[in-house]
Amino acid sequence: MNLEKIKNSNKRAISAIVNILPITFGILLLISIITNITPGSFYKNLFTGNLLSDSLIGDILGSVFIGNPITGYIAGNELLKSGVSLVAVTAFLVAWVTVGVIQSPAEAKALGNKFAIFRNICAFFMAIIAALITVFIVEIY
């Protein structure tokens, strides 16, 4: 094994982790703030327990936020702990990593307007479908 290649891989792995630290720390602190200052009733009011409207809200939240998957997982876990349904949390998680409202201008510039618009709209609805199927399977287990 080439020593230079090992050094490069090590450097890139460390750099990938260091790069996400500021945003990860920011999200962790923000989650801590939100969970401590938001009354429990806020989530109960926002997520009513209706399967479709809850997944839609989770989907919208996941679509507008941007970040590394790890921060989405942390945020999703906090939502789950606040009593939000698994379907809504799953829609949130899937939308977080597949719908890119923030990066859509760059996507449109590179791959075309129609590509970016249709891909994001389709990913938005696909997040709800993915959530329903995943939770259905998990509940069988």
Added chain:
Amino acid sequence: MKENMGKIKKSKNTLTKWYFFILVLLIYSSISVFSPDKIMPILHSFIQILIQIIPVFLIVYFILFLTNLYINNKILQKYMGEDAGIKGWIISIIAGIISMGSIYAWYPLLKDLQSKGVKNKFIVTFLYNRGIKLQWLPVLILYFGWVYSITLLIVMAILSVFQGIITEKLISLSNASSD
């Protein structure tokens, strides 16, 4: 000159990454002024989540290290360039899952592949599967359990094919109607 421009751009990117953290710190500071009794519970929650995350970062480091060592992006580019039926789908899914780095770094390559005739459905599938990151799998399992995590990843990989087909169909229909 070019080297200086590169350094300026790099330091600007480094600063941008901290903006969000600084903004959250400002929110935290303002809470300490207006509602000092909330500060300790917030800090306690922050430290608790941090303690959970630190060991996971070590696992993530090893996965990233091994992926960087054994997977070459040029190989992905070579195989993504083929319209090969089932083979094309499988390669798009695998390439999306193992692709590394920021999506912004991938756009030029995807644009190049698109201009060389790669079907949009494969590019869409590739992008969808970028949401499945094996290096973050330990974190997903830690929070949601392995049954949920594996199910979610398999469902996402399967749905990515439908996402590719539907998006390409919508683009074709839209192109046909505007012609």
